[in-house]
Amino acid sequence: MRIISADSGAALLNERYEAQSIVAVVSVLVESPYRVAQKYVAEPIFSKVANSHELIVHELELCQTLLRETKADVVHLDMSFGGALMEELSPIQLSNVSSKARGYILKILPKLRKIAADIKRVYGIEVLAIGKDSVPVRIAELTAGACAILYAAEKAVREKQCVVLGMPSKCYARRIENGIVVHSLTSAEHDIVGSAADSEGVLAKVTFSELLNPCARGFRALEITPKLGST
């Protein structure tokens, strides 16, 4: 099965390790054995955490972008409704959701259903609200983490100051020859990774230091510091 999925993630942290803005949104194509993205599109967003519930619309739009250049059998969206068809998701199915979250979802539901219907019409495939049960959603999350490291490093170099990037849940980053690989640390996900190519060579201009977010168990952070003299 060829699965397209998307997620946004990694966040700039303030001094108290609180998330301030979401850094990257990505869409990925994943195929059997479902361990890594075959293809991805990514964007820097630096979106206020307060508005992050609206990012799901942009995530689905990015799936459309990827669908224009590659074929797939299904789309996995990062909303956890047991794999329900997005096109048919109705306010009644939100009864288990907290009233605050329901308010957010109701605001974006018409847009999501509209895009899901477009995808069905144009490409003949379904959009599933599968969220936390989906491996491709997790791969999208890790890929967003890898891309976010590059975007945050560019920002650190441009603004000549250190940034602290909170990584997605339970993962760690490893520098490779020409990019970044983010490995899952969730149990039974030892072979799932996200990666990003450093085409601009920004990694050569920064140093990294890993720490554990003391106020959020399971979340690691990277202190990214521009090297002296980098531009």
Add this chain to the structure above:
Amino acid sequence: MRIISADSGAALLNERYEAQSIVAVVSVLVESPYRVAQKYVAEPIFSKVANSHELIVHELELCQTLLRETKADVVHLDMSFGGALMEELSPIQLSNVSSKARGYILKILPKLRKIAADIKRVYGIEVLAIGKDSVPVRIAELTAGACAILYAAEKAVREKQCVVLGMPSKCYARRIENGIVVHSLTSAEHDIVGSAADSEGVLAKVTFSELLNPCARGFRALEITPKLGST
């Protein structure tokens, strides 16, 4: 302590990675340090997933079978009621359970209480509804996974076609000289395994390929393909 436990598990998957039938049921004897089964009995069942709630009765019957040939101090059943005595479990204690699950349990509760009372009378030991808290239940689950690989391989060879076997939660399979070892990938269970002896030599007649179930995070699957010319 000598603990007897049982579980059924591993499932044949369809093309959309949905479980179709449960492959194996096993009963195990586990002793300190509680890492592996000292002894087991297993049966291929290939039981429809829709009927899987009734398998718990057969699991307890298999514990009886094992009790006929070995001594034990207690029986751990895969029902999660905080370790309550099975013999005394009453409909009142099911108040926290969803109404659908309660319906299933009420149907089989008389049978389970009857077998538990028999075990108490004949062997003088208790049956505990301990489920997810029990390490022996987990070892039974992994052992069922190992046995299911052999049963699914036999089926693939017999029917001359590839099968996809969904493994139990958070584990992976490893071929050894004369059988299969299934290792837990749950955190803090790195030294817990289930295993099965390949007395029929079926493993020589198939090849394996591991993949991640894309629609069920934490679950791996094995594609089992008969070798050309095997019978």
Add this chain to the structure above:
Amino acid sequence: MRIISADSGAALLNERYEAQSIVAVVSVLVESPYRVAQKYVAEPIFSKVANSHELIVHELELCQTLLRETKADVVHLDMSFGGALMEELSPIQLSNVSSKARGYILKILPKLRKIAADIKRVYGIEVLAIGKDSVPVRIAELTAGACAILYAAEKAVREKQCVVLGMPSKCYARRIENGIVVHSLTSAEHDIVGSAADSEGVLAKVTFSELLNPCARGFRALEITPKLGST
């Protein structure tokens, strides 16, 4: 950030692997990258499990003890109320808590608020009810596990009999030259440890054997046996 935290933990088990008494309480100082305690104070307590809900008061007092000898920016308490300020925690915020737990908390809440107010007045720092979200609380738990091994070993030697010590959730103990290191086995915590120095040389007088608590998945136990002729 310099964070002071505390926890009590590790428990003597009976023959059925049920916790009987909590062995150690510790307070720790943790700094970036938040992987280990820079400093700790510990006490053997051997407190009945039935009274363990009152230990939280003693944990906070031990934070005060540590604050007398070292500076810190915040205190993390092992109560999970989303990081609320302890000083301002009111009975209203306990509405999500089970009625039994609420009863316990209401009994100790005045004392906790009083100590939190004292800490604020004297040291100018807040006490947060952050519990399960805090990495320093986890480091305190592992450090309590390490100290408990020493205390339990002393008890075994003194009373010339084997004891079975139930370790904190998802961790294992490793003997080093002059003490004990307890490693987390929780996913994404592979580099978090607690440790204790064996200044009395008690470890030379005992042998260890690790087992899995069969009735509590994720919990390991140590059988600690005095060597013949040790005093």
